[in-house]
Amino acid sequence: MKLQRFSAGERLVHRAVAILMVACIATAAILYNGFLAVPIGHRRLVKLVHVWSGYSLPIPIVAGLISAAYRADLRLLNRFRPADWAWLRSRRRRDGTIRVGKFNAGQKLNAALTAGSIVVMALTGTLLYFPDLVRLSWRSGATFVHDWFALGLGLLVIGHIAYAVRDPEARRGMRTGAVSMSWARDNHLAWADDFEADDSEAAGSHAVAEAPPVR
């Protein structure tokens, strides 16, 4: 049995954000590192791609709000419960003692840190791109913040990709929208249980059965 994890709209948001984020990081690497900046050059073009990718990045994130499934997942990501703190502290967080919902606390933390970093990158990037806006010392401060947040955000993205690489079923969930019940029970037990409860109550209103559900 397959469980519906992400809607088509959510997957589209994820795809768009991923492409824009990679464009930002690739151009940032060229703009920042001398060993790339001098041979590749074309600073105006690289800067243009960087700035437009950066300003476009929040668009899919905000546009997703028209999707109810996306809004529901944002609510789940936003809310931390006592079990989330226990999960973060626990060394046995993967063994199922703590019943993890649709998102574990690490995913919630990653979502919040990434969203906050995007806000900061957009704000400081604006000050760097429009030098008339503020005085020089604030611009120096904005450079300082943009640099360090870029490092932090880059590490978050690398970590996110590293977890995805290790887990083909999680990737399948984001690519096709559905995951196996066994994966869900191993990683998101409370979420899997919700489906089973729904199953018995409402004949699989959310679950995607192998055969189309009878309505």
Next chain:
Amino acid sequence: MDTTTGSAGDGTPIGRRIVLGLAGLGVAGILGGRAVQERLATWLAPIESRDPTGLTSLLPLGNAFRFYSVTGGVRHKSAADYRLDVTGLVERPASYTLAELRAMPQTPLVRDFQCVTGWRVPEVRWKGVRLADILDVAAPTASATAIRFRSFDGEYTESLTLDQARRDDVIVALEMLGRPVTHDHGGPVRMYVAPMYGYKSTKWLSAIELTADVVPGYWESTGDYDVDAWIGESNGREDDPA
């Protein structure tokens, strides 16, 4: 104790607090980041300079040069094939070799390199020929009021008025950071216009052309940055000059 991490509706909105907290941290960093940056750079400079792995250069520790190039690769010029042409509205056009420039009186400067986007490298050691000396030899005609700098990257240009160009802190730099200007820094010869933002200090300098009017440079013709690029007095209000 509740051991479920997922139900909707209840729990604390930590995600929102993290986002707002980071935004606050970002604003604090904009206001106070420069001071933090300078302290960090002072503490970490000894580590950075002795780091055999070079890994610290990947960290944004600040006070380091960032390399800007506007074309796809600039060909290297050696002492043998380098020329600096002085052209335009002058009585005596010239074409200097590197050796001829080195033979002229050298002016040392220890001044900051300040980029318009905010980064700064403090107390850089520069050495080179005062532009005023080169202009005196060339003897600008009565109609010359400005200078156009060209780069052998084939693309970049910059400008100064004749008065700005005659300042003592405007040099045709042959040395930077205590050694000949490297290729990545715009060598073998680049401009250094100390009182102005870095984009005025043309890298890979190939020609000094006297013109009747100021011709806006590469970043200026598109309206990116101001033509009169005094540090702290242009591109967004006053501040401590470097």
